[in-house]
Amino acid sequence: MTRTVIAQGTFDILHPGHVHYLEEAAAMGDELSVIVARKANVDHKETPICPATQRRDVVGALAAVDEALLGHEEDIFVPIEEIDPDVIALGHDQHHDDEAIAAELERRGIDCEVRRASGRETDDEQLLSTRLIIERILERRGD
Numbered sequence: 001m002t003r004t005v006i007a008q009g010t011f012d013i014l015h016p017g018h019v020h021y022l023e024e025a026a027a028m029g030d031e032l033s034v035i036v037a038r039k040a041n042v043d044h045k046e047t048p049i050c051p052a053t054q055r056r057d058v059v060g061a062l063a064a065v066d067e068a069l070l071g072h073e074e075d076i077f078v079p080i081e082e083i084d085p086d087v088i089a090l091g092h093d094q095h096h097d098d099e100a101i102a103a104e105l106e107r108r109g110i111d112c113e114v115r116r117a118s119g120r121e122t123d124d125e126q127l128l129s130t131r132l133i134i135e136r137i138l139e140r141r142g143d
């Protein structure tokens, strides 16, 4: 039987950390669907620069990704109910609480494992964070 994995995030200005996360998530099963966060739900950091459809299209073009879709505006568990995945792969630094997600899945009758992906190691050269890329742009090109 096909084992479906879900990954999720903002994915504003892609970098190798995103590729690492999505490749690791894809290796947890047979098919990877990626839920791209709506800006209304990105409330713990700056509003994304790129529109949600653009973020979805670029994530969907990555080799590891079978399908990328826009998240729900109000209830983040609606796409999960529709996809009914076998695994949810949380990013290494995603602020979501694993146990709270597992409890909500159980409440909704969704039988799904919650796993945590690893962070990608970096050297001094690489900018493995959208925030760091934007900071570098402002530093070098800002007035």
Ligand SMILES: Cc1cc2nc3c(=O)[nH]c(=O)nc-3n(C[C@H](O)[C@H](O)[C@H](O)COP(=O)(O)O)c2cc1C
Binding pocket: 008, 009, 010, 011, 035, 036, 037, 038, 039, 041, 042, 043, 070, 071, 072, 073, 075, 076, 077, 078, 079, 080, 088, 090, 091, 094, 095, 096, 101
């Ligand atoms: C299980 C799960 C499902 C999610 N589904 C949605 C969704 O339907 N809509 C949405 O806008 N964001 C969704 N998100 C993304 C969160 O909103 C997201 O983690 C956050 O806003 C983006 O921040 P990040 O890139 O730092 O993770 C989901 C996150 C998790 C963990």
Ligand SMILES: Nc1ncnc2c1ncn2[C@@H]1O[C@H](COP(=O)(O)OP(=O)(O)OP(=O)(O)O)[C@@H](O)[C@H]1O
Binding pocket: 008, 009, 010, 011, 012, 016, 017, 018, 020, 021, 045, 090, 091, 092, 093, 094, 118, 119, 120, 121, 128, 129, 130, 131, 132
């Ligand atoms: N360096 C990295 N290594 C592994 N996973 C990463 C890395 N950077 C981001 N991710 C994962 O990619 C997903 C989407 O991340 P997100 O869009 O928040 O990017 P970000 O670069 O961390 O953004 P920001 O710098 O604005 O916080 C998250 O699950 C996150 O854990």
